[in-house]
Amino acid sequence: MTPPVNENKQERFRALQEKFARGLQANIEEMASLWQSVLLQSCDSSLGDALRRVVHGISGSAGTFGYAAISATVRRIEYLLYQCATEGKDPSVIRAQVDALIQEIEQLMPNGPDVVAVAPARIESQPNRSRLVYLIEDDFMLAEELSRQLEVFNWEIQCFGSAVEAIGALRKFIPAAIVVDIGMPEGELAGAKAIQQFLTSKLDTHLPSVFISSRYDWQARLAAARAGADIYLRKPFDGSELAAALLRLTEPEDEPYRILIVDDNEMLADHYASVLAGAGMQTWVLNDPVGLLAAIENYSPELVLMDVHMPGCSGMEAASVIRQDLDLIGLPIVYLSTEVEKANQTAAMRRGADDFLIKPISDQDLIVSVSTRATRFRGLASVMNRDSMTKLLNHSAIKNRLDSEYALATRSKQPLTFAMIDIDHFKKVNDSYGHPVGDRVIRSLSQLLKQRLRKYDVIGRYGGEEFAVILPNTTADQAKEVLNALREQFTHIVFRTQSDFTCSFSVGVAAVDDTNTVDEMIANADKALYASKAQGRNMVSVYVAAESID
Amino acid sequence: MRLLYVDDEDDIRAVVDFALEDESDIDLALASDGPQAIALNASFLPDLILLDVMMPGLDGPATLQCIREGAINAAVPIAFITAKVQREEVAHLRSLGAVDVIEKPFDPLALPQRIRELFGKKI
Numbered sequence: 001m002t003p004p005v006n007e008n009k010q011e012r013f014r015a016l017q018e019k020f021a022r023g024l025q026a027n028i029e030e031m032a033s034l035w036q037s038v039l040l041q042s043c044d045s046s047l048g049d050a051l052r053r054v055v056h057g058i059s060g061s062a063g064t065f066g067y068a069a070i071s072a073t074v075r076r077i078e079y080l081l082y083q084c085a086t087e088g089k090d091p092s093v094i095r096a097q098v099d100a101l102i103q104e105i106e107q108l109m110p111n112g113p114d115v116v117a118v119a120p121a122r123i124e125s126q127p128n129r130s131r132l133v134y135l136i137e138d139d140f141m142l143a144e145e146l147s148r149q150l151e152v153f154n155w156e157i158q159c160f161g162s163a164v165e166a167i168g169a170l171r172k173f174i175p176a177a178i179v180v181d182i183g184m185p186e187g188e189l190a191g192a193k194a195i196q197q198f199l200t201s202k203l204d205t206h207l208p209s210v211f212i213s214s215r216y217d218w219q220a221r222l223a224a225a226r227a228g229a230d231i232y233l234r235k236p237f238d239g240s241e242l243a244a245a246l247l248r249l250t251e252p253e254d255e256p257y258r259i260l261i262v263d264d265n266e267m268l269a270d271h272y273a274s275v276l277a278g279a280g281m282q283t284w285v286l287n288d289p290v291g292l293l294a295a296i297e298n299y300s301p302e303l304v305l306m307d308v309h310m311p312g313c314s315g316m317e318a319a320s321v322i323r324q325d326l327d328l329i330g331l332p333i334v335y336l337s338t339e340v341e342k343a344n345q346t347a348a349m350r351r352g353a354d355d356f357l358i359k360p361i362s363d364q365d366l367i368v369s370v371s372t373r374a375t376r377f378r379g380l381a382s383v384m385n386r387d388s389m390t391k392l393l394n395h396s397a398i399k400n401r402l403d404s405e406y407a408l409a410t411r412s413k414q415p416l417t418f419a420m421i422d423i424d425h426f427k428k429v430n431d432s433y434g435h436p437v438g439d440r441v442i443r444s445l446s447q448l449l450k451q452r453l454r455k456y457d458v459i460g461r462y463g464g465e466e467f468a469v470i471l472p473n474t475t476a477d478q479a480k481e482v483l484n485a486l487r488e489q490f491t492h493i494v495f496r497t498q499s500d501f502t503c504s505f506s507v508g509v510a511a512v513d514d515t516n517t518v519d520e521m522i523a524n525a526d527k528a529l530y531a532s533k534a535q536g537r538n539m540v541s542v543y544v545a546a547e548s549i550d
Numbered sequence: 551m552r553l554l555y556v557d558d559e560d561d562i563r564a565v566v567d568f569a570l571e572d573e574s575d576i577d578l579a580l581a582s583d584g585p586q587a588i589a590l591n592a593s594f595l596p597d598l599i600l601l602d603v604m605m606p607g608l609d610g611p612a613t614l615q616c617i618r619e620g621a622i623n624a625a626v627p628i629a630f631i632t633a634k635v636q637r638e639e640v641a642h643l644r645s646l647g648a649v650d651v652i653e654k655p656f657d658p659l660a661l662p663q664r665i666r667e668l669f670g671k672k673i
Contacts, residue, residue: 009568013658016568020561056604060633061562063655071655075633138640138653161633162653164660191653194660 017113020065027058028109031077032102039091043084048091052081066113068168070105075161077101079140132156132175133246136166136191137212139181145494146179149239152489154451155246163191167198176250177208179242182224183215189223196228208249210242236496240444247447256282257374260301262289262318263336264310272305272336272366279367281374289318296328302381303374308337308348316351323352330380332373336361387461389439390446398460398468399518405458405470406518416512417479419469420525421445424504424537426465433497438465441503444493452486468525476511476542483507483540491538506532507540514545551669552577554596556587556613557631558605569658576665584608584616592622598669600652603632603643611646618647629668631656 034051041047055078063071080094080101091098133155137143140161147157158175160166166178180192192211199207211229213220224232231245259281263269266287273283284299286292289310296304304322308315319333334355335348345356355369385397393401402418409416423429423441430438442465449459449467458470471479491504508529515521524543532541553576555566563580570578579594581587583605591599599617603610614628630643633654640651650668 009572012568013565016561016565019564023561053604053606056633057559060604060631060654061559064562064565064658065655068655078633162655164653164655164657167657 017065020061021113024058024062024065024067024070025109027054028102028105030054031058031074032106035098035102039095041091042088043081043091044088048081048085052078052085055081063162063165063168066168067108068165069111070108072158072160072165072169073101073105073108075140076159079144130176130250132158132173134166134169134175134178135159136161136163136178136195137181138162142181146239146242149493150243150246152239152492153243153247153448155243163194166191166195170195170198174207177210177246179210179212179246180229182211182213182220182227189220189227192224192229193227200228208246210245210249212237212242238440238444238494238496240440240447240493240495243451244443244447247451256280257303257371257378258299258301259283259370259374260286260295260299260304261306262286262292262304262310262315263307264288265307268307275363275366276370278363279371281371289313289315292318292321293325296322296331301331302377303332303334303370305334305336305370306353308335308339316348316353319352330377332377334369334373390443390461392446392450392467393458393460395460395462398458398462398470399522401458401460402468402470402522403518405472406512406521409472409512414473415475417471417474417476417509418512418521418525419471419479419483419507419509420462420522420529421449421467421469421483421505421507422529422533423465424506424533426503429501429503433495433501437495437497441465441495444495445490445503445505448486448490448493452489453482476509479509479511480540480542483509487538487540504538506537508532508543509540510543551575551598551665552579552594552596553665554579554581554587554590554594554599556581556584556599556605556610557602558582559602562602565658566661569661570665573662576662584610584613587613588616588620591617591626592620595623596626598665599626599628600631600665601628601648603630611643614646614648627668 031051031054034047034054038045038047038051055074059071059074059078062074077098080098084091084094131154133150135143135146135157137146137159138161143159147159150157158169160169178195180195182189182192196209208230209228210231210233211224212233212235213224214235216234221232230249233242233245259276261269261272261283263272264287269285269287273285276283284295284301286295289312306315306318315335322328322331322333333353334357335353336357336359338359339345339348340358349356354373357366357369385393387394405416423445426438426441429441445467446461449469453459453469456472460468462468487505487507491502494500494502506529508525508527508531510521510524510528512521515524528541528543532539535541555563555578557563563582567578567580570576579590579596581590584607587599587601601610601613608616610630617626617628618624627649629650629652630648631652631654632643643651652664656664
């Protein structure tokens with residue numbers, strides 16, 4: 001009996017792979033030894049040519065035999081050598097990089113080939129590497145540039161020169177997102193399509209993808225949408241725009257709505273809670289209106305669902321209590337009642353309720369009335385507290401947060417710092433490049449802060465080009481270190497317009513110690529910021545109280 | 551369909567042969583350098599040539615030029631195969647009159663489909 005064709009083929013492909021592997025080992029050794037000789041001469045010599053030929057051969061063939069990672073790494077060497085030769089640089093300039101890459105290859109070699117060609121390995125998604133992005137871009141100059149820029153925004157980038165290499169890597173590990181240049185040599189969109197086809201056949205979930213292209217016509221856009229693009233970016237763009245796109249795609253879903261249910265009938269209350277929870281909302285059940293204010297304060301609900309008839313006090317009375325508090329004037333209150341008399345309903349509404357739902361109510365109706373009102377409330381709260389351009393807290397919201405963080409820090413005797421950040425020479429940016437470009441600078445700084453600071457740090461846009469940051473549990477020295485690193489990173493962001501430019505910012509830091517009021521702390525940060533500006537900008541200064549000398 | 555595949559690397563020729571052996575509609579010839587490719591173009595009369603760019607001696611572009619200047623089967627569609635790093639170089643290769651530029655490394659299992667697409671594009 002003859003073995004099935006597939007098995008036979010698999011065997012034979014393995015034999016081809018083994019033969020290739022032996023040659024590959026020899027080629028890698030040859031590459032390493034030629035590189036040592038080139039170091040003594042120049043990249044632009046006959047030895048350099050020989051080296052480039054060997055390197056080119058490996059990068060072109062290794063992936064075909066299942067060594068995608070080696071192909072990709074060798075390609076980086078090829079790029080470095082190419083650059084070194086065309087720019088007439090001395091090979092010692094790229095020595096450290098090439099040595100490291102060769103070492104990487106030598107470590108990859110014993111892993112053997114991926115079982116890509118015949119029997120694809122199982123894909124495992126490891127969500128903990130949530131910052132890894134695969135960049136599929138055949139233009140190595142652009143790939144290098146984008147990687148550098150995205151790394152500033154805390155993304156970890158792995159570059160691939162072709163769809164095949166990327167698919168090889170995707171078989172092993174699924175990143176947080178992919179960025180694909182649609183104009184690959186495989187033909188317009190061919191590479192991108194291959195990747196999406198591979199993903200849909202192997203993955204249950206959708207992998208967020210950004211397509212980049214120099215085309216902006218309808219056909220290209222439509223084709224990209226069909227190939228599964230979530231976001232389409234037109235070249236040229238800033239690294240910060242790409243970072244923003246990635247952030248939008250990978251940001252966790254909105255938090256669930258918080259709904260407070262007040263009903264003395266425990267069974268009914270639990271029923272509503274389970275219906276709303278089934279629709280993805282978070283609920284808190286209160287069977288006695290006495291605990292209402294405490295529940296609102298602790299839970300900060302986005303909607304109160306309340307029975308009209310309760311013992312002790314009616315729903316209408318409870319609503320009046322809520323409305324007495326100016327901070328709660330916008331909180332939606334929805335009644336649930338068996339009251340069918342229109343006049344009584346109107347009377348109830350006058351006391352501050354937003355809607356009147358009649359029991360029994362279908363699950364669907366309950367979900368819709370509650371979620372639409374909660375959505376609107378959340379939207380309004382965001383308009384009131386957030387800056388529309390950056391979505392950071394606005395001036396008054398950040399001051400409110402500083403009030404509460406200040407109170408908490410002094411009570412618990414924990415360190416707290418407040419920093420004011422101001423973009424240097426921002427007016428010049430607006431004057432030279434126009435306001436839209438100025439806005440881009442502001443957005444990219446806001447993104448950098450969001451990406452690089454901790455979850456519990458509070459970031460706000462204080463005004464114009466000024467930002468404020470609250471760092472709980474952080475001493476002035478620690479804050480200085482963190483903000484200095486951010487300052488350094490910000491200067492690496494290249495903004496593309498008619499001519500490329502970079503920006504810097506100055507920072508003033510103030511600690512909670514030795515201050516008696518929030519206003520004093522803000523004033524101290526302001527003084528420190530002024531000192532940074534006066535000393536030449538692009539620096540972080542910490543406020544130090546003047547010592548009395550007597 | 552008659553296909554001529556030109557590559558100086560033995561391993562690559564072997565895997566191409568392997569990938570295409572079950573494709574009854576593709577008749578394959580292999581060449582390991584430019585001169586052999588030029589000779590086979592005139593005798594095997596391929597419908598399509600896949601041509602490696604970087605080969606010792608006569609490289610891909612030079613081979614293409616020789617074929618175009620030849621007397622027999624001079625207009626045969628030719629696609630380059632390359633691991634070139636720069637997009638400008640890819641554009642340059644296209645400008646020489648190649649129907650396509652295929653990126654190396656390629657997936658051997660996807661090769662038959664790729665070739666059919668290329669062929670379909672030409673006719």
